[in-house]
Amino acid sequence: MTNTNEFISLLASKLGRPTPTQAPEPVAINVPQYRSSTRKDRASLFLDNWHALGGKGMIVKSPEETMQCLKEWFGDQQATWPNKQQAIVAWDMLPTVAEFAFAALEWPLVRYSQEAQSSPDRYSLAAQAELGVTGADWGIALSGTLVVNSSPQRGRAVSLLPPLHLAFIEASKLRDNLFDVLEELTSLGMPPSAIEMISGPSRTSDIEMDLSIGVHGPIEVYVIVIDD
Amino acid sequence: MTMYDPTVDQRVDKALANDFLRLATRRATDRLRNNRVKAAEELGDWQKWREAGETIRTHVVANLDFYLKQLITQIEKQGGHVHLAKTPAEAVTFVKNIVREHKAKNVIKSKSMISEEIHLNHALEDEGSTVIETDLGEYIIQIAGEPPSHIIVPAMHKTRQQVADLFEPIAGHPLTSDTPTLTRFVRNKMRESFLQGEIGITGCNFAVADTGSIVMVTNEGNGRMVSTLPRVQITLMGMERLVPSFRELDVMLNLLARSATGQKFSSYTTILTPPKQASDPDGPEEFHLVILDHNRSEILGDKTFRPALNCIRCGACFNVCPVYRQIGGHAYGSVYAGPIGAVITPLLENDWYKWGHLPFFSSLCGACSEACPVRLPLHDLLVKLRARKVVGGHTPKIEHQIFKTYRFFFTHEKTLRKALRLGSKLQWPLVRNGRISVGIPPLSNWTNSRTLPKVSPKSFMQMWSELNRN
Structure with missing residues (x-):
C-alpha cells in the first residue's frame, strides 16, 4: 500500500524534477469554434441536430402551444398508460410554462425527490413511470446536446429510468458549443455532483454494428424549446 | 531456448x-x-484540434505529479476515498476490500479497460459476489468468457446468432436473433440488476484535476445507471487519464467522440463530482477512486516512450x-x-x-x-x-546468428561474391517454378507461407562491373 507522497514523489523523480508547488501555466488552446450569427440560427441548429439524433423537438411561444405540443406527442399514448396517477415523474420545479401546461391538461406529476423518503423508493417510482420530465441548464447547438445539473430538487434518474424523457429548455439557455458551456460551468465554482450531457436517446451498435435505440436509458427523447 | x-x-x-x-x-x-x-x-480544421489535443495531453503527462496530487487532494476534500495501486494485484485488493466491507452481493459495472487490465471480474466472483457487465458488448463477452476484441466495440467478433445462443439459457426461452429482440431482452434483464446493484464500478475517460471530477462517456446509459443508483461507487482510473480543468474538456471530448464512433458527442457524457451532496435525491453516498500505476511510472520515466501515455x-x-x-x-x-x-x-x-x-x-x-x-x-x-x-x-539466438552472418558477408565483398556464385549453383533442391519455395528451418518460417526469388546466376555486382566496362 503506497501513500500519496511516496506515489507522487516517484512520479517527480521519473520526470527528473521536484513536483511544482504552483499550478503549471495552462496551455494555450487554439481551435476554431463554431459561432452562430443569430439566436434564431442557434435554436434551429440545436433542433436540427436533436432531430438528427432521433429526438423530437419543437419551439413554443406560449403555454397554449406547449399544451398543443404535449397533446400531440403524448395524448394518444397517455390514454393507454395503466396507472395515470404515477405515469409522469418530474423534478420538483419545472419552467413555469411547463407547470402551467401540465396543470391545465390535468396530467398529474409525481415529484421525484418529494414523493418518496428513500432512494430505492424513488428509483421504483421513476422505473415504473412512463415519462420523465426535466428542465435543462444549457443546450449545445453544435451537437444537439442537453446539459443537466443535479441538485436536491432535481434527481438524475428522472431523465434516465423512464422509457420516455421530455426536457424543457429556454431558448436563452442555448449555447453554440461545449466550450461556452464549460466556461460558464467553471465560473459557477464548485460543480454539482453530476452534470449529465444528453445527446439523443440511449443507443448501441454492439451487435454486428447494427444501430439499436433504447438499450438502457430512454428510448424516446423530446425537447421543448421555450422561446423566451 | x-x-x-x-x-x-x-x-x-x-x-x-x-x-x-x-x-x-x-x-x-x-x-x-x-x-x-x-x-x-x-x-x-481537424489538424488544429489534433494539435490542441496533443498539446494538452503532453502538458498533462509532463506535469502528471502535480495534477495527480491536485486530483487526490480535491477528491479527499470532497469526502471521496483515493486508493493508489502500484500493481494490478493491489488494485484488485482495494476493490475486493470495499466489496467485502459492504458485504455486497450485487456489483454492477460499466465499461472500464482498467478492470480488464487488472482482471477484476474473476477476483470478485471468487469472493462470492455477482458482477454484471452492463455495457451490451461487455455483457456478451462476459457470458462468453472472452476478452474484448475491440476497445470500443468489444463483441465485434460475435454473430447475432452466437449472441442469441449466449442469451437463451439466461432468458430460459428461445430468442430470435434480430437486434431489437436481443436489445429488449438485455434492457429488461439488466433493469433488475441496476435496481439491485449495491456497488457500482465505472471506468474513467478523464479526471479533472482542479475540481476532482470524473468524466465518463457512454452511449447506452449504463454508465449513468451505475453511477446514479448504487449507494457506493468505485471508479477505476489509469494514472495518466487527467485533464487540468474543465477548460481542456472541450477539445478532449470532441476528439474522443468523433474519433471513437464518429458521433459529435456520445449519447451520454457524464461529469461526476462524487459523492452526492447530502440532500441530492440520488447518486452514490460513498465514492472510491482507484488509481492504477502498473508500470505507467516507468513509461513516464522513459523519454522515448513517454508519449504513449498521451493516448x-x-x-x-x-x-x-x-x-x-x-x-x-x-x-x-x-x-x-x-x-x-x-x-x-x-x-x-x-x-x-x-x-x-x-x-x-x-x-x-x-x-x-x-x-x-x-x-x-x-x-x-x-x-x-x-x-x-x-x-x-x-530475440532468439538464431536471429542474432543470422544477422551476424549477414553482417559478415556484406562487409566482406570477395566472400560474398563467392557465396553468391555457390548459392546460384547449390540452390536447385529448394527451387520450384523459378522461386525458392522449399525451406529447412529457419528458412521454412518464410517459405511455409511465401516464396523467395532464387539467387540469380549473375549477381548485381557482376552486372554492374560489366555495365561499367561497356
Missing part, C-alpha cells in the same frame, strides 16, 4: 481461419473509420491498421489490441517472452499515426520497441 510464446502463432492461425471474424472486423472498422473521417471534417483510448488506430483488420483483437492476446496495444502492452507488462511479438504486428505503414487524434507517432514507437527488444537481448 524459445524466445517467444508459441501460442502467438496459434492465435494468428485461428484468426486467419475465422472467416466471419475477418469479415466482421473489416466491415466494422470500415464503418468506424468512415464515420470518424466524416465527423472530423464536419468540425473543421485517450478512442480506438481510431485499430480501425485503420492493416494487421488488426486482418486478424482482429484476440490474436494479439493482450487486453489492449491494435497499434496502441502493441505499443503499451510490452511496456505495461514488462514481459518480452509473452508480449515481444506485438511490436511486429504492424506493417509500419503509419496509418495509425495519421488517425490518432492526439498525434501519437505510433509506428515510430513500434520501430523503437523493436530496437529495444533486440538491444535487450530478447
Whole structure:
C-alpha cells in the first residue's frame, strides 16, 4: 500500500524534477469554434441536430402551444398508460410554462425527490413511470446536446429510468458549443455532483454494428424549446 | 531456448481461419473509420484540434505529479476515498476490500479497460459476489468468457446468432436473433440488476484535476445507471487519464467522440463530482477512486516512450491498421489490441517472452499515426520497441546468428561474391517454378507461407562491373 507522497514523489523523480508547488501555466488552446450569427440560427441548429439524433423537438411561444405540443406527442399514448396517477415523474420545479401546461391538461406529476423518503423508493417510482420530465441548464447547438445539473430538487434518474424523457429548455439557455458551456460551468465554482450531457436517446451498435435505440436509458427523447 | 510464446502463432492461425471474424472486423472498422473521417471534417480544421489535443495531453503527462496530487487532494476534500495501486494485484485488493466491507452481493459495472487490465471480474466472483457487465458488448463477452476484441466495440467478433445462443439459457426461452429482440431482452434483464446493484464500478475517460471530477462517456446509459443508483461507487482510473480543468474538456471530448464512433458527442457524457451532496435525491453516498500505476511510472520515466501515455483510448488506430483488420483483437492476446496495444502492452507488462511479438504486428505503414487524434507517432514507437527488444537481448539466438552472418558477408565483398556464385549453383533442391519455395528451418518460417526469388546466376555486382566496362 503506497501513500500519496511516496506515489507522487516517484512520479517527480521519473520526470527528473521536484513536483511544482504552483499550478503549471495552462496551455494555450487554439481551435476554431463554431459561432452562430443569430439566436434564431442557434435554436434551429440545436433542433436540427436533436432531430438528427432521433429526438423530437419543437419551439413554443406560449403555454397554449406547449399544451398543443404535449397533446400531440403524448395524448394518444397517455390514454393507454395503466396507472395515470404515477405515469409522469418530474423534478420538483419545472419552467413555469411547463407547470402551467401540465396543470391545465390535468396530467398529474409525481415529484421525484418529494414523493418518496428513500432512494430505492424513488428509483421504483421513476422505473415504473412512463415519462420523465426535466428542465435543462444549457443546450449545445453544435451537437444537439442537453446539459443537466443535479441538485436536491432535481434527481438524475428522472431523465434516465423512464422509457420516455421530455426536457424543457429556454431558448436563452442555448449555447453554440461545449466550450461556452464549460466556461460558464467553471465560473459557477464548485460543480454539482453530476452534470449529465444528453445527446439523443440511449443507443448501441454492439451487435454486428447494427444501430439499436433504447438499450438502457430512454428510448424516446423530446425537447421543448421555450422561446423566451 | 524459445524466445517467444508459441501460442502467438496459434492465435494468428485461428484468426486467419475465422472467416466471419475477418469479415466482421473489416466491415466494422470500415464503418468506424468512415464515420470518424466524416465527423472530423464536419468540425473543421481537424489538424488544429489534433494539435490542441496533443498539446494538452503532453502538458498533462509532463506535469502528471502535480495534477495527480491536485486530483487526490480535491477528491479527499470532497469526502471521496483515493486508493493508489502500484500493481494490478493491489488494485484488485482495494476493490475486493470495499466489496467485502459492504458485504455486497450485487456489483454492477460499466465499461472500464482498467478492470480488464487488472482482471477484476474473476477476483470478485471468487469472493462470492455477482458482477454484471452492463455495457451490451461487455455483457456478451462476459457470458462468453472472452476478452474484448475491440476497445470500443468489444463483441465485434460475435454473430447475432452466437449472441442469441449466449442469451437463451439466461432468458430460459428461445430468442430470435434480430437486434431489437436481443436489445429488449438485455434492457429488461439488466433493469433488475441496476435496481439491485449495491456497488457500482465505472471506468474513467478523464479526471479533472482542479475540481476532482470524473468524466465518463457512454452511449447506452449504463454508465449513468451505475453511477446514479448504487449507494457506493468505485471508479477505476489509469494514472495518466487527467485533464487540468474543465477548460481542456472541450477539445478532449470532441476528439474522443468523433474519433471513437464518429458521433459529435456520445449519447451520454457524464461529469461526476462524487459523492452526492447530502440532500441530492440520488447518486452514490460513498465514492472510491482507484488509481492504477502498473508500470505507467516507468513509461513516464522513459523519454522515448513517454508519449504513449498521451493516448485517450478512442480506438481510431485499430480501425485503420492493416494487421488488426486482418486478424482482429484476440490474436494479439493482450487486453489492449491494435497499434496502441502493441505499443503499451510490452511496456505495461514488462514481459518480452509473452508480449515481444506485438511490436511486429504492424506493417509500419503509419496509418495509425495519421488517425490518432492526439498525434501519437505510433509506428515510430513500434520501430523503437523493436530496437529495444533486440538491444535487450530478447530475440532468439538464431536471429542474432543470422544477422551476424549477414553482417559478415556484406562487409566482406570477395566472400560474398563467392557465396553468391555457390548459392546460384547449390540452390536447385529448394527451387520450384523459378522461386525458392522449399525451406529447412529457419528458412521454412518464410517459405511455409511465401516464396523467395532464387539467387540469380549473375549477381548485381557482376552486372554492374560489366555495365561499367561497356
